[in-house]
Amino acid sequence: MPPRHPPVAPGTMKNTRSFCIIAHIDHGKSTLADRLIQSCGGVDERDFRDQILDSMDIERERGITIKSNSVTLNYTARDGETYRLNLIDTPGHVDFSHEVRRSLMSCEGALLLVDAAQGVEAQTVANMYLALEYDLEIVPVINKIDLPSADIERVKEEIEEDLGLEAEHAVLCSAKTGKGIVDVLEAIVTRLPPPAGDPEAPLQAMIFDAQYDPYRGAVLLCRVQQGRLRPGQSALLMHTGKRYDVEEVGLLQLKRVSVPELDAGSVGYVIAGIKSVSDIEVGDTITDARSPAAAPLPGYKEAKPVVFSSIYPMSTEEYPELVRALEKLKLNDAALIYEKDSSAALGFGFRCGFLGLLHLEVVQERLRREYDLSLILSAPSVRYRVTTTAGETVWVDNPSYYPNPGQIDHVEEPYIKASVMMPERYLGPVMELCRERRGEGTTFTYLAVGRVELTSEMPLAEVIFDFYDRLKSTTQGYGSFDYEMLDYRATDLVKVDILVNGEPVDALSQLVHRERARGRALHYCERLEETIPRQQFKIAIQGAIGGDIIARKTINAFRKDVTAKCYGGDITRKRKLLEKQKKGKKRMKMVGNVEIPQSAFIAVLKTDKD
Amino acid sequence: MTAAGLYLHVPFCTSVCPYCDFAVTIAGPQRRASYLDAFDLEIGRATARGLRFDTVYLGGGTPSSLGPGPLGRIVGRVRERLDVASGAVWHLEVNPEDVSPVAAESWRDLGFDFASLGVQSFDDAELAFLGRRHGADGARRAARTLLDAGFPTVSLDLIFGLPGQTRDRWRRQLETALELGAQHLSCYQLTVHDGTVFGRRHRRGELDELAEDEQAELYLLAHEILGAAGWESYEVSSFAAAPHHRSRHNQKYWDHTPYLGLGPSAHSFDGRTRWWNRRKLRLWAAALEAGESPVEGEERLDDEALFAEAVMLGLRTAAGIDLGRLRDRFGAAVAVVDEPAVDRLVAGGWLVRDGDRLRPTPPGMAVADAVVRAVLA
Numbered sequence: 001m002p003p004r005h006p007p008v009a010p011g012t013m014k015n016t017r018s019f020c021i022i023a024h025i026d027h028g029k030s031t032l033a034d035r036l037i038q039s040c041g042g043v044d045e046r047d048f049r050d051q052i053l054d055s056m057d058i059e060r061e062r063g064i065t066i067k068s069n070s071v072t073l074n075y076t077a078r079d080g081e082t083y084r085l086n087l088i089d090t091p092g093h094v095d096f097s098h099e100v101r102r103s104l105m106s107c108e109g110a111l112l113l114v115d116a117a118q119g120v121e122a123q124t125v126a127n128m129y130l131a132l133e134y135d136l137e138i139v140p141v142i143n144k145i146d147l148p149s150a151d152i153e154r155v156k157e158e159i160e161e162d163l164g165l166e167a168e169h170a171v172l173c174s175a176k177t178g179k180g181i182v183d184v185l186e187a188i189v190t191r192l193p194p195p196a197g198d199p200e201a202p203l204q205a206m207i208f209d210a211q212y213d214p215y216r217g218a219v220l221l222c223r224v225q226q227g228r229l230r231p232g233q234s235a236l237l238m239h240t241g242k243r244y245d246v247e248e249v250g251l252l253q254l255k256r257v258s259v260p261e262l263d264a265g266s267v268g269y270v271i272a273g274i275k276s277v278s279d280i281e282v283g284d285t286i287t288d289a290r291s292p293a294a295a296p297l298p299g300y301k302e303a304k305p306v307v308f309s310s311i312y313p314m315s316t317e318e319y320p321e322l323v324r325a326l327e328k329l330k331l332n333d334a335a336l337i338y339e340k341d342s343s344a345a346l347g348f349g350f351r352c353g354f355l356g357l358l359h360l361e362v363v364q365e366r367l368r369r370e371y372d373l374s375l376i377l378s379a380p381s382v383r384y385r386v387t388t389t390a391g392e393t394v395w396v397d398n399p400s401y402y403p404n405p406g407q408i409d410h411v412e413e414p415y416i417k418a419s420v421m422m423p424e425r426y427l428g429p430v431m432e433l434c435r436e437r438r439g440e441g442t443t444f445t446y447l448a449v450g451r452v453e454l455t456s457e458m459p460l461a462e463v464i465f466d467f468y469d470r471l472k473s474t475t476q477g478y479g480s481f482d483y484e485m486l487d488y489r490a491t492d493l494v495k496v497d498i499l500v501n502g503e504p505v506d507a508l509s510q511l512v513h514r515e516r517a518r519g520r521a522l523h524y525c526e527r528l529e530e531t532i533p534r535q536q537f538k539i540a541i542q543g544a545i546g547g548d549i550i551a552r553k554t555i556n557a558f559r560k561d562v563t564a565k566c567y568g569g570d571i572t573r574k575r576k577l578l579e580k581q582k583k584g585k586k587r588m589k590m591v592g593n594v595e596i597p598q599s600a601f602i603a604v605l606k607t608d609k610d
Numbered sequence: 611m612t613a614a615g616l617y618l619h620v621p622f623c624t625s626v627c628p629y630c631d632f633a634v635t636i637a638g639p640q641r642r643a644s645y646l647d648a649f650d651l652e653i654g655r656a657t658a659r660g661l662r663f664d665t666v667y668l669g670g671g672t673p674s675s676l677g678p679g680p681l682g683r684i685v686g687r688v689r690e691r692l693d694v695a696s697g698a699v700w701h702l703e704v705n706p707e708d709v710s711p712v713a714a715e716s717w718r719d720l721g722f723d724f725a726s727l728g729v730q731s732f733d734d735a736e737l738a739f740l741g742r743r744h745g746a747d748g749a750r751r752a753a754r755t756l757l758d759a760g761f762p763t764v765s766l767d768l769i770f771g772l773p774g775q776t777r778d779r780w781r782r783q784l785e786t787a788l789e790l791g792a793q794h795l796s797c798y799q800l801t802v803h804d805g806t807v808f809g810r811r812h813r814r815g816e817l818d819e820l821a822e823d824e825q826a827e828l829y830l831l832a833h834e835i836l837g838a839a840g841w842e843s844y845e846v847s848s849f850a851a852a853p854h855h856r857s858r859h860n861q862k863y864w865d866h867t868p869y870l871g872l873g874p875s876a877h878s879f880d881g882r883t884r885w886w887n888r889r890k891l892r893l894w895a896a897a898l899e900a901g902e903s904p905v906e907g908e909e910r911l912d913d914e915a916l917f918a919e920a921v922m923l924g925l926r927t928a929a930g931i932d933l934g935r936l937r938d939r940f941g942a943a944v945a946v947v948d949e950p951a952v953d954r955l956v957a958g959g960w961l962v963r964d965g966d967r968l969r970p971t972p973p974g975m976a977v978a979d980a981v982v983r984a985v986l987a
């Protein structure tokens with residue numbers, strides 16, 4: 001039997017459509033993608049699994065997309081022609097906005113998916129504005145029309161009023177039941193434009209993400225803007241200046257399908273003997289070294305880590321494994337950077353740089369899950385610019401290397417421009433939150449009736465702690481958040497040390513604004529008080545700036561800890577428990593003579609609101 | 611060779627107390643009968659072991675609820691088929707509601723000389739909270755009856771650390787026990803176990819456990835009051851008016867003397883291997899009826915495990931542990947303790963060092979589990 005949707009021959013740009021789906025979380029993006037893939041016969045029934053584009057466990061579990069992905073589908077439309085549809089799935093979090101932007105640049109259009117029961121929500125708006133920035137043609141799609149609570153008319157009104165889009169021709173569908181999926185496909189074909197690049201012009205291909213293959217090295221995901229990309233070419237990466245021999249190009253159809261060439265408008269992959277993902281930069285432009293394009297594609301920005309934290313294995317025996325795990329992770333995660341570090345309290349570890357807190361969490365989670373490592377992380381920090389009295393500039397992101405206050409002339413910290421989009425009713429509380437977080441020059445503008453965008457210049461350090469969580473709870477999930485780096489501004493920074501029975505625990509030290517020092521120190525002391533078990537002696541927990549104690553808590557010595565009964569049958573059980581606890585003892589960190597459990601190092605990073 | 615201990619598990623109770631996590635069941639006459647038949651079979655299988663016993667302990671459950679007939683049958687079988695030394699101590703667990711002068715006399719006649727009476731408290735409100743079937747008067751009356759019946763040792767079980775229990779209230783329980791003339795006390799802190807009624811109530815937030823500091827105060831109060839009365843605390847929960855009133859049977863558990871346990875869930879130990887019977891009455895009985903072993907599992911202890919147990923059990927007793935002897939028994943490579951931790955425990959007043967011997971102080975007994983964790987390297 002011939003395939004229902006035969007493959008499209010190359011060179012048929014007019015039959016190519018590249019698009020992404022933008023939606024608020026849970027409005028059905030992954031489900032719709034699944035349905036589109038299935039109805040184009042993009043996958044064998046038996047290979048199918050839900051949320052097929054989210055390939056990492058952690059993505060599937062948390063329902064978030066971390067890496068971009070794409071899939072090329074063949075669709076025979078009602079007009080009898082077969083089209084090649086490139087669906088590009090983008091991450092949905094500010095930490096990865098770099099990848100999001102690159103992905104959007106590779107599309108001509110977007111399906112704006114709105115839940116028929118929930119209506120337009122924060123991320124719908126935020127993502128739509130992002131899509132408009134890249135001039136994408138937007139087709140509103142109302143999903144979940146099967147729900148009894150669906151209110152299509154109201155949602156149409158919201159689309160018109162809140163988004164300013166024409167909703168009369170919004171496509172109605174249920175990604176769950178499959179109803180209207182053909183209408184969605186037809187809308188993609190008839191309402192989105194084909195790509196415009198010239199296949200005969202010099203090659204320009206945008207790398208929008210990269211994956212790692214243990215046998216082939218880095219697999220670059222790219223979209224050919226103009227020209228042609230084929231094996232045997234010498235590829236020049238225009239920003240890094242590196243050259244590679246193209247070994248294979250192809251389409252991503254849930255698996256890699258090699259093709260003779262990718263021409264203008266194609267979305268696919270390139271393998272070019274690149275050892276690891278960290279050898280390339282997302283956003284870079286591939287050209288042909290023999291007849292290069294005049295300039296790279298616009299929009300390239302180096303993905304710079306902004307949050308730093310040290311990672312230590314819970315038991316020193318795990319250090320070699322941590323080394324191997326980070327090396328492997330790095331192959332797949334270009335944004336992760338790390339260097340050796342060591343702590344008096346925790347031994348050898350690594351100082352790592354991350355794109356943001358979610359990125360940090362994802363890395364930690366992957367180390368735990370994929371490599372079975374039990375880790376301690378130090379408090380995340382931004383990178384400060386310190387000018388010494390000798391006039392030198394030093395960059396400090398690790399409290400251990402913070403110069404002596406006597407040698408510091410002044411310190412600057414990174415500021416961001418934060419932008420929050422939300423329904424008007426949350427404006428007051430969010431402005432208050434920004435003020436609390438030392439926001440300056442806070443302003444807002446009305447985007448539409450009842451919707452505002454607030455911008456505020458804020459220290460990045462205030463954002464990395466728990467701003468995002470606070471924002472979400474303050475706006476009940478309706479607030480969307482994005483930021484860009486602004487500049488460095490003078491700050492009054494102090495180093496807060498945490499002492500346990502007089503011994504400083506270097507991994508708990510942190511750099512904080514003076515106004516925040518007492519609160520943060522107290523938070524740490526309280527969390528440690530809750531998590532360090534009682535021991536043979538009283539334990540003093542103190543927060544200090546230099547010699548000044550600014551917070552204090554005490555853990556009393558243990559007083560009652562004994563099982564009442566220990567007869568025949570209790571003995572085995574009790575010994576087994578003891579053996580387990582003995583293993584746990586190895587998982588304790590000794591600071592002076594105090595045993596600190598791993599949970600204490602984790603607890604201090606949690607906010608009070610959790 | 612030192613004689614072994616014999617434990618016989620009687621799994622029946624008339625109702626199950628809300629804090630109880632023992633292997634107990636409320637069984638009708640039929641299951642009780644099949645239990646007794648199975649017991650005969652298990653006693654028969656045990657003869658082959660060729661052990662000599664100088665302590666016999668009937669525990670449960672509620673052995674006293676068996677009634678003189680069935681009890682007599684078990685005792686008779688044991689005497690008939692197993693080698694019990696003539697000076698052996700016979701130990702019986704008794705619940706107050708089963709005590710009457712007639713019953714007490716029958717137990718004495720069967721040869722029991724150590725009676726453990728589960729009074730738990732002499733306070734009606736506390737007893738109601740504990741879901742016990744007797745009241746304060748019944749508790750007192752039962753204790754007197756046992757003493758009058760001439761048991762050489764009458765021991766009372768008391769529970770402390772009930773939510774809201776004050777020092778005074780606990781003091782009154784201890785004083786009542788002393789006034790009555792008991793010679794042995796087992797003072798157990800109320801422990802909330804998963805899978806019990808209290809466990810469920812605790813999970814739902816309807817039952818608060820007493821704070822650690824208050825628990826410690828009540829526990830140390832028992833040491834104080836009983837110590838002032840000239841008693842000794844020879845194990846974390848066990849107090850005796852004089853050394854000859856200690857439980858010789860329980861002592862075997864704590865110094866690795868072999869013991870044989872019969873009945874559902876009973877554990878046995880031969881100095882190296884510990885094994886245990888099926889916990890469910892039905893399964894235990896079915897195995898025996900089928901002519902099979904009712905043993906469900908066993909573990910052979912290596913020197914490391916035996917050493918850990920020796921420390922764990924020894925540090926729960928007033929005698930403590932003798933490091934020199936442990937090194938002789940297990941070798942210096944195995945018998946290792948965390949010396950700096952020991953020094954800290956001695957300095958903190960939790961342990962007393964006496965040559966090679968480490969003994970827990972009363973506050974040390976209150977935290978024996980933590981002490982053991984610290985001492986084991």
Ligand SMILES: Nc1nc2c(ncn2[C@@H]2O[C@H](COP(=O)(O)OP(=O)(O)O)[C@@H](O)[C@H]2O)c(=O)[nH]1
Nearest residue numbers: 023025026027028029030031143144174175176
């Ligand atoms: N009733 C109904 N539920 C849907 C539909 N589409 C998605 N869902 C459900 O909505 C939830 C979120 O869908 P998902 O695709 O993971 O959303 P995403 O977060 O946007 O990727 C899941 O429980 C889906 O099963 C639909 O058309 N109808």
Ligand code: SF4
Nearest residue numbers: 623626627630670671
């Ligand atoms: S009487 Fe004893 S064994 Fe029976 S249920 Fe109550 S506590 Fe458990």
Ligand SMILES: [Mg+2]
Nearest residue numbers: 029030063064
């Ligand atoms: Mg999803």
